[in-house]
Amino acid sequence: MKAAVLYEPGGVPRYEDFPDPVPADGEVVIDVKAVAVENVDKAIAAGTHYVSAEYPLIPAFDGIGALPDGTLVGFGNIRPPYGALAEKSVVPLGSYVPIPDGVEPAVAAVLASAITAMSMKTAAGFTPGETVLVQGATGVAGRLAVKVARLLGAGRIVATGRDDVQLREIRALGADEVINTAVSDDDLARAYLDAKGDGYDVVLDYLWGRPSEILLRALTPTSFAFGTPTRVVQIGESAGPALTVAASSLRTSGVEICGAAKGLDPRTMDEAYRQIVTWTRSGELTFDVERVPLSDIESAWRRTDLKGRRLVVTP
Numbered sequence: 001m002k003a004a005v006l007y008e009p010g011g012v013p014r015y016e017d018f019p020d021p022v023p024a025d026g027e028v029v030i031d032v033k034a035v036a037v038e039n040v041d042k043a044i045a046a047g048t049h050y051v052s053a054e055y056p057l058i059p060a061f062d063g064i065g066a067l068p069d070g071t072l073v074g075f076g077n078i079r080p081p082y083g084a085l086a087e088k089s090v091v092p093l094g095s096y097v098p099i100p101d102g103v104e105p106a107v108a109a110v111l112a113s114a115i116t117a118m119s120m121k122t123a124a125g126f127t128p129g130e131t132v133l134v135q136g137a138t139g140v141a142g143r144l145a146v147k148v149a150r151l152l153g154a155g156r157i158v159a160t161g162r163d164d165v166q167l168r169e170i171r172a173l174g175a176d177e178v179i180n181t182a183v184s185d186d187d188l189a190r191a192y193l194d195a196k197g198d199g200y201d202v203v204l205d206y207l208w209g210r211p212s213e214i215l216l217r218a219l220t221p222t223s224f225a226f227g228t229p230t231r232v233v234q235i236g237e238s239a240g241p242a243l244t245v246a247a248s249s250l251r252t253s254g255v256e257i258c259g260a261a262k263g264l265d266p267r268t269m270d271e272a273y274r275q276i277v278t279w280t281r282s283g284e285l286t287f288d289v290e291r292v293p294l295s296d297i298e299s300a301w302r303r304t305d306l307k308g309r310r311l312v313v314t315p
Helices: 039-046 111-122 140-152 164-173 185-195 209-218 247-251 266-282 294-301
Strands: 002-005 014-017 027-037 063-066 072-075 088-092 096-098 131-135 156-161 177-180 202-205 230-234 255-259 289-293 310-314
Touching (some): 002 294, 027 072, 111 140, 140 156, 156 164, 294 310
Parallel strands (some): 202 230, 289 310
Antiparallel strands (some): 027 310
16 A cells, blocks of 8 residues: 655655555454644654654554445544554554544544634633633634634634734634734733733633743732633643743632643533534534645645645545
8 A cells, every 4th residue: 555654753754655454353444535634743753742653654643534334434543553644544443433424534634623622611611701812823723713712602712823914814713802922021921911801711722832831920910809710721832842830820810720631521522523513514613624645745744834724635
């Protein structure tokens, strides 16, 4: 079969022949239809993620494909070295879920990016009318988070990013205010305060690092007045894997920090997935994807011009 094969950490996958997967007892071969290349796939391939890897390998740990009977499924838990960026992959029986009718494979491949935004409900307990701050709104997941916040009934949406052109696009998607984080620390802290109105109820944080450190510092009150509680959901780390949090940022600000997996169980995950699918089928939620054939993986892997579109590879 043809596959994207990676030979070393930090390398670029090559389009070449690779042995077909042979299923063991309790496994099934999947005919791959679409794979979304996400930041975590790049991090694993670069050797900067905590997940270890042995080489050679095929990147990407999940995708959309067809079972031997033709059923379209989302699959994961792939047996190494068979990642999803190939014509075929192999997974344990049951490591897949059917894709609902009316959702094409390329769109189904990016549903997970929208589901992360549902953590404003599952992890932070969002209720309609609240103010949501999306940190990193110009990325794929961040753009979807703005759309999801609006569909859930957010009263105000504030969005951050580093590109003024893209931030104008985010306004068109539903953000009430935008903040450019590519400014000095003092100017960024001031921008957070100017935009917060009565306070940020929920923060979806796809950035971490410097912007989030400045946000937490800005939210620290300067008096003994009770601050508006702010629930921060940590989702991504595109601005950095770590930050320094002053004790006062938590002690007096009312800030609560949790991970995106908080509140997730089979029931809440199913509810979030069904809601995203419903919006997708109705056309209320749309996805910006850049489709490329597997044969173009070497050039596609290096692309930096996607500007909020998710790269989706189709064998």
